[in-house]
Amino acid sequence: MSFESATSPRVKEILSWYSSENAGVLTNLRRLLCSGNLAGTGKMVILPVDQGFEHGPARSFAQNPAGYDPLYHFQLAIEAGCNAYAAPLGFLTAGAAEFAGEIPLILKVNNSDSLRGDPNPCPALTSSVQDALELGCVAIGYTIYPGSAQRNEMYGILRELTREAKDAGLAVVVWSYARGEELSQEGETATDVIAYAAHIAAQLGAHIIKVKPPTDTLEVGAAKKVYEAESIPTATLKDRTKHVIQSTFNGRRITIFSGGATKGDAEVLEEIRGLSEGGSFGSIVGRNAFQRPKAEALKLLADIMEIHKSN
Ligand code: FBP
Numbered sequence: 001m002s003f004e005s006a007t008s009p010r011v012k013e014i015l016s017w018y019s020s021e022n023a024g025v026l027t028n029l030r031r032l033l034c035s036g037n038l039a040g041t042g043k044m045v046i047l048p049v050d051q052g053f054e055h056g057p058a059r060s061f062a063q064n065p066a067g068y069d070p071l072y073h074f075q076l077a078i079e080a081g082c083n084a085y086a087a088p089l090g091f092l093t094a095g096a097a098e099f100a101g102e103i104p105l106i107l108k109v110n111n112s113d114s115l116r117g118d119p120n121p122c123p124a125l126t127s128s129v130q131d132a133l134e135l136g137c138v139a140i141g142y143t144i145y146p147g148s149a150q151r152n153e154m155y156g157i158l159r160e161l162t163r164e165a166k167d168a169g170l171a172v173v174v175w176s177y178a179r180g181e182e183l184s185q186e187g188e189t190a191t192d193v194i195a196y197a198a199h200i201a202a203q204l205g206a207h208i209i210k211v212k213p214p215t216d217t218l219e220v221g222a223a224k225k226v227y228e229a230e231s232i233p234t235a236t237l238k239d240r241t242k243h244v245i246q247s248t249f250n251g252r253r254i255t256i257f258s259g260g261a262t263k264g265d266a267e268v269l270e271e272i273r274g275l276s277e278g279g280s281f282g283s284i285v286g287r288n289a290f291q292r293p294k295a296e297a298l299k300l301l302a303d304i305m306e307i308h309k310s311n
Contacts, residue, residue: 002036002039003035003039004039004040006040007034008040008042010040010041010042011030011034014033015029015033021166022166022169023169024168024170025169025170025171028138028139029207029208031104032044032083032084032104032138032139032208035083035084035103035104036080036081037080037305038282038305038308038309039083041308042281043281043282043309044254044282045080045285045305046084046283046285047073047077047080047082047084047086047284047286047290048086048087048141048258048284048286049086049286049290050087050091050108051286051287053088054112054114056114056115060287060290060291063262063291064291064293066294067290070087070090070094071094071095071098073091073290074098074103076294076297078103079294081301082103082301083104083282084105084106084138084139085106086105086107086284087105087108088107088108088126088127089107089126089127089131092135100136104137104139105135107132107140108126108140109126109127109128109129109131109140109141109161110123110125110126110142110143111123111126112124120150120180120181121145121150121179121180122150122153123154129164129168132168139171139173140165140171140173141173142157142158142161143174143177144174144176144177144201145179145180146178146179146180146197147178147180147182147183148180149180151180158204158205159204159205162205162206166205172206172207172208173208173210174204174208176197176201176210177211177212183219186219187217187220188212189213189217190219191214191215191217191227191234191240191243191244192220192224192227194212194213194214194240194244195214195243195244196220196247197211198211198244198247199247199248207253207254208253208255208256209248209253209254209255210255211244211257212258212260213237213258213260213271213274213275214243214244215240216240218234237271237274237275237278239278241277241280242278244278245278251279255280256280256282256283256284257280257284258283258285258286259284259285259286259288259289262287262288262291265300265303268285268300269300269307272304272307273307276308276310277311279311282308283304283308289301
């Protein structure tokens with residue numbers, strides 16, 4: 001793994017936004033920012049592989065059967081020069097010893113399956129801070145669904161887990177996906193909703209926030225009035241991303257965007273360009289990486305990293 005031993009001025013600046021955290025948390029944030037091909041740039045590309053749990057094995061891995069093997073994802077993330085690899089307990093446990101220390105790991109400590117359609121989802125706690133420590137992880141990852149009738153329970157659990165993770169010197173990554181019976185499907189990625197979901201994650205103490213790319217629509221009536229009155233631009237992905245970044249403490253929290261369902265290279269890269277020009281700190285790309293044959297995935301991830309590096 002490439003790892004920077006000197007801290008670049010940009011990484012120092014980013015870490016200064018977290019200066020009230022303890023040395024353990026800062027060290028682990030630094031590890032994330034100083035590993036892989038983007039080390040030192042202040043940008044990150046993370047490989048997340050929790051889709052087997054979230055969507056099921058065939059939907060996740062049949063397209064590229066190498067992905068049924070947990071070791072494949074460690075190799076892919078390491079060879080691609082990702083900043084980190086994130087997965088639930090089972091996948092991490094299967095390879096954490098073999099690849100010990102080769103790439104920063106993030107343990108996804110809650111998960112939902114999709115066998116029961118739930119309009120107001122609440123993921124199960126599937127592992128712990130202690131598991132993360134034993135696996136040598138730099139961070140825990142936790143999903144919240146703002147908009148779900150069960151959101152307050154998720155926020156309460158995250159509050160306790162965040163306290164525990166920080167006490168252990170681990171960073172906290174929050175997947176913030178608005179979802180619930182009062183939100184339209186289109187509204188889950190509306191610009192006002194994504195900005196709101198990202199802000200909630202920041203207020204809950206997340207060090208790194210992960211949201212979906214915002215689309216050119218507004219969902220909540222009261223917010224829509226303000227966007228219109230204040231002429232907040234939402235026409236381009238660059239504009240929308242800028243607004244999401246502004247909503248996460250005026251850019252003082254690392255906010256990254258997910259890749260979504262598998263699509264063509266050109267479409268992926270065009271989206272990454274818009275996100276990157278809008279100030280995204282990077283990407284967390286799962287299906288668009290592990291559902292491609294390895295050589296194609298490595299090429300696409302390298303192109304994604306180049307775009308982030310150039311902005
Ligand atoms: P992808 O790049 O495959 O979209 O991965 C990002 C991610 O957050 C995964 O961690 C997660 O499994 C998935 O998206 C969830 O997507 P959704 O909830 O929309 O099905």
